[in-house]
Amino acid sequence: MLFTKTKKEAPADEVSRNAELxxxxxxxxxxMSGVYSYLPLGLRVFNKIISIIREEMNNIGGQEVLLGAxxxxxxxxxxxxxxxxxxxxxxxxxxxxxxxxxLAVTHEAPMTKMLTEFIRSYKDLPKAIYHFQIxxxxxxxxxxxxxxxxEFIMKDLYSFNINEKNHLEFYEKAKEAYKNIFxxxxxxxxxxxxxxxxxxxxKFSHEFQTLTSTGEDTIYINEENNIxxxxxxxxxxxxxxxxxxxxFKEAKAVEVGNIFTLGTKFSDxxxxxxxxxxxxxxxxFMGSYGIGPGRVMGTVVEVLSxxxxxxxxSSIAPFTVHLLALGDDKEISKEAVKVYESLLKANIEVLFDxxxxxxxxxxxxxxxxxxxxxxxxxxxxxxxxxxIEIKKRSEEKGKVIPLDELLKMLASK
Amino acid sequence: MLFTKTKKEAPADEVSRNAELxxxxxxxxxxMSGVYSYLPLGLRVFNKIISIIREEMNNIGGQEVLLGAxxxxxxxxxxxxxxxxxxxxxxxxxxxxxxxxxLAVTHEAPMTKMLTEFIRSYKDLPKAIYHFQIxxxxxxxxxxxxxxxxEFIMKDLYSFNINEKNHLEFYEKAKEAYKNIFxxxxxxxxxxxxxxxxxxxxKFSHEFQTLTSTGEDTIYINEENNIxxxxxxxxxxxxxxxxxxxxFKEAKAVEVGNIFTLGTKFSDxxxxxxxxxxxxxxxxFMGSYGIGPGRVMGTVVEVLSxxxxxxxxSSIAPFTVHLLALGDDKEISKEAVKVYESLLKANIEVLFDxxxxxxxxxxxxxxxxxxxxxxxxxxxxxxxxxxIEIKKRSEEKGKVIPLDELLKMLASK
Numbered sequence: 001m002l003f004t005k006t007k008k009e010a011p012a013d014e015v016s017r018n019a020e021l022x023x024x025x026x027x028x029x030x031x032m033s034g035v036y037s038y039l040p041l042g043l044r045v046f047n048k049i050i051s052i053i054r055e056e057m058n059n060i061g062g063q064e065v066l067l068g069a070x071x072x073x074x075x076x077x078x079x080x081x082x083x084x085x086x087x088x089x090x091x092x093x094x095x096x097x098x099x100x101x102x103l104a105v106t107h108e109a110p111m112t113k114m115l116t117e118f119i120r121s122y123k124d125l126p127k128a129i130y131h132f133q134i135x136x137x138x139x140x141x142x143x144x145x146x147x148x149x150x151e152f153i154m155k156d157l158y159s160f161n162i163n164e165k166n167h168l169e170f171y172e173k174a175k176e177a178y179k180n181i182f183x184x185x186x187x188x189x190x191x192x193x194x195x196x197x198x199x200x201x202x203k204f205s206h207e208f209q210t211l212t213s214t215g216e217d218t219i220y221i222n223e224e225n226n227i228x229x230x231x232x233x234x235x236x237x238x239x240x241x242x243x244x245x246x247x248f249k250e251a252k253a254v255e256v257g258n259i260f261t262l263g264t265k266f267s268d269x270x271x272x273x274x275x276x277x278x279x280x281x282x283x284x285f286m287g288s289y290g291i292g293p294g295r296v297m298g299t300v301v302e303v304l305s306x307x308x309x310x311x312x313x314s315s316i317a318p319f320t321v322h323l324l325a326l327g328d329d330k331e332i333s334k335e336a337v338k339v340y341e342s343l344l345k346a347n348i349e350v351l352f353d354x355x356x357x358x359x360x361x362x363x364x365x366x367x368x369x370x371x372x373x374x375x376x377x378x379x380x381x382x383x384x385x386x387x388i389e390i391k392k393r394s395e396e397k398g399k400v401i402p403l404d405e406l407l408k409m410l411a412s413k
Numbered sequence: 414m415l416f417t418k419t420k421k422e423a424p425a426d427e428v429s430r431n432a433e434l435x436x437x438x439x440x441x442x443x444x445m446s447g448v449y450s451y452l453p454l455g456l457r458v459f460n461k462i463i464s465i466i467r468e469e470m471n472n473i474g475g476q477e478v479l480l481g482a483x484x485x486x487x488x489x490x491x492x493x494x495x496x497x498x499x500x501x502x503x504x505x506x507x508x509x510x511x512x513x514x515x516l517a518v519t520h521e522a523p524m525t526k527m528l529t530e531f532i533r534s535y536k537d538l539p540k541a542i543y544h545f546q547i548x549x550x551x552x553x554x555x556x557x558x559x560x561x562x563x564e565f566i567m568k569d570l571y572s573f574n575i576n577e578k579n580h581l582e583f584y585e586k587a588k589e590a591y592k593n594i595f596x597x598x599x600x601x602x603x604x605x606x607x608x609x610x611x612x613x614x615x616k617f618s619h620e621f622q623t624l625t626s627t628g629e630d631t632i633y634i635n636e637e638n639n640i641x642x643x644x645x646x647x648x649x650x651x652x653x654x655x656x657x658x659x660x661f662k663e664a665k666a667v668e669v670g671n672i673f674t675l676g677t678k679f680s681d682x683x684x685x686x687x688x689x690x691x692x693x694x695x696x697x698f699m700g701s702y703g704i705g706p707g708r709v710m711g712t713v714v715e716v717l718s719x720x721x722x723x724x725x726x727s728s729i730a731p732f733t734v735h736l737l738a739l740g741d742d743k744e745i746s747k748e749a750v751k752v753y754e755s756l757l758k759a760n761i762e763v764l765f766d767x768x769x770x771x772x773x774x775x776x777x778x779x780x781x782x783x784x785x786x787x788x789x790x791x792x793x794x795x796x797x798x799x800x801i802e803i804k805k806r807s808e809e810k811g812k813v814i815p816l817d818e819l820l821k822m823l824a825s826k
Contacts, residue, residue: 002476003476003528003531003532003537003540003542004531005530005531026531029527029530031480031481031483031484031485031488031523031527032481032483032485035481035483036481037478037479037480037481037523037527038478038479039478040476040477040478043477043478043479046479063415063416063453064453064456065450065451065452065453065456066450066451066456066459067444067450068444068445068448068449068450068564069482069547069549069564070444070445070448070504070549070563070564071444072444072445091483091506091507091514092506093504093505093506093516094504095551095563096551096553097553101504103506103516110444110450114442114444114450115416117418117442118416118417118418119416124416127416129416134482134547136482136483138508138509140509140510150483150508151481151482151483
């Protein structure tokens with residue numbers, strides 16, 4: 001039995017749709033502005049998104065590690081990014097002896113530094129190394145639910161190649177892996193590869209932008225080429241350099257992923273060199289590839305929900321089916337337990353609403369709010385019609401089918 | 414191919430055996446004093462320990478969540494634990510508007526606070542809720558490798574019951590779950606349930622102490638009852654209150670887990686009440702149950718290693734078998750690749766040492782250092798004898814067996 005409860009209202013200070021629905025559904029809990037807990041339902045979704053990302057990173061040769069969240073000054077000084085004027089979202093803290101430490105904003109520098117211990121020769125390259133680790137960002141405002149928080153887990157992968165040509169080959173693979181991720185979590189059809197500025201790490205970058213009216217970014221979409229340009233760099237010069245002409249459609253969007261060419265910025269600064277076949281010492285050519293599973297989860301809620309609640313894609317839904325026992329009499333309860341046990345036995349992920357003393361309307365409303373892809377109802381009517389009423393969250397009408405058919409149908413989902 | 418390399422030496426400032434072997438083997442990387450990265454080999458071990466802990470927590474009804482690492486003052490003030498004199502290992506930081514935040518030392522208070530939103534009535538109890546989340550401890554010294562670090566992931570479970578009686582029933586179950594964990598990771602035979610002081614959270618606690626000459630603690634073992642008492646509370650009064658008499662053997666040990674009865678300390682302070690069947694408001698009775706998978710991993714290395722390296726128990730070994738191709742000629746390489754692919758196909762976790770230009774001695778030394786339970790060697794000799802030489806890490810002698818026998822044998826491990 002879940003310890004969470006659904007709520008009628010989200011906290012009054014929550015203005016974002018994702019926070020409202022996720023808090024009301026008991027997926028997340030707000031600890032303070034910009035800091036959320038993941039509750040059992042939310043953690044299931046979160047972990048499924050993480051698994052999809054991990055699979056795609058492993059498919060392009062990524063090796064998983066786990067770096068620390070505490071960072072030291074010496075790591076970020078060579079690129080001048082310890083400076084609060086250069087990187088303005090640091091949280092800093094201190095050891096007992098007054099030594100300053102920083103909380104990971106990102107991990108380019110410590111990853112580069114670590115690799116100096118393992119890369120010596122061209123034979124040690126290429127490498128692609130990633131982790132899922134908390135980032136801390138000292139944001140002035142945190143008003144977008146789990147889409148912009150002061151701490152969040154990010155998958156960041158770093159690529160290490162002998163030169164730009166090999167780097168760009170990997171970069172194209174990473175683009176495809178990112179496209180796969182967004183397709184698999186159910187937002188591929190509204191997510192655009194978007195040319196953007198590089199922020200603090202490089203001149204330009206590619207963002208993945210998902211269309212939503214609540215998005216913080218404005219992008220210009222070129223449908224012919226299935227690509228977009230972020231408003232911040234939408235100039236004739238850039239259009240020309242990308243070989244894009246024709247129509248651009250303005251749209252609001254949210255950034256769900258970001259990939260950068262870093263070049264030799266970090267390897268020069270932190271002395272990550274390799275010896276070429278000819279014996280020459282050269283700087284490693286790097287790239288950086290980020291995605292926040294929480295941001296992805298929040299975006300899915302923003303774009304895949306209706307006025308009743310969330311509509312999870314089955315790939316990341318907390319459960320496959322939401323089983324509701326309607327009415328408190330013994331026959332119904334007995335039948336519902338039988339269905340529940342059959343689903344468990346068939347390895348179908350099921351959430352069982354066996355709460356008593358609640359009306360059908362209340363249970364339906366909770367099921368709509370939680371947004372599990374299938375709703376299975378055991379009631380006097382369904383029993384009299386010889387089965388269970390099954391309905392898709394995304395459809396209006398259900399139908400009554402016998403248990404064996406239900407098991408067969410859901411096993412294939 | 415792993416990006417890590419074995420090393421002849423650990424950093425000069427590492428004095429602990431676990432850090433020395435884990436760094437030399439490429440399991441972990443030292444970022445700074447008290448902060449380590451987990452490299453691919455180390456992360457595999459770490460995740461296997463986490464899986465075992467998670468299974469045992471789920472078995473006693475634990476529900477998994479994920480709370481934040483940033484904490485606010487108001488959460489810890491009611492128990493006076495925001496005060497740096499009361500809790501002397503805080504790392505503190507600040508928002509841009511100067512609001513002070515703390516980095517999670519532990520999560521009793523935020524977990525209690527969160528539960529006030531979900532617990533109303535005796536019907537909502539009991540509950541057991543846990544997470545795996547980073548803790549930050551501003552330790553003055555951090556000299557024990559991954560056994561005492563400034564940041565580390567901890568599994569902390571909190572139990573919520575209507576009264577002490579029900580709490581103690583759960584507490585006994587948690588004890589058994591902890592015993593299972595230590596048994597499963599291979600240190601059950603040298604780990605003692607140990608009566609100890611309660612530190613900052615309660616009067617007394619139970620620690621799980623693993624015998625090792627490098628341990629920071631001294632315990633007194635009562636073999637007859639398979640229980641120990643920590644030196645800090647080893648008095649006649651305590652012995653009497655526990656009903657223990659007879660012989661006590663002094664030993665050095667390291668604390669690998671810790672369980673506390675919290676009582677109503679946090680629920681009183683943070684107003685976590687429930688309504689009894691009779692309509693009365695009462696404080697929830699709580700317990701706290703901690704274990705650090707990194708500390709467990711370090712302890713396993715301290716106690717299960719020899720002068721050549723680590724000897725992983727198969728339950729948490731990074732791989733089941735370490736396959737070595739000895740000699741650089743084509744026939745050996747072809748045969749080794751065939752064995753490797755057969756192992757992969759049979760779903761046996763294999764690390765393949767296909768490095769060229771290395772002597773048999775160097776490869777054997779690395780295999781011993783890495784400590785994978787089985788070593789499989791393909792060499793001119795093994796091929797001439799019709800198979801692969803298989804040897805246990807913990808034994809001196811191996812034997813040559815054919816491939817099908819190897820697959821059969823390892824599949825059952």
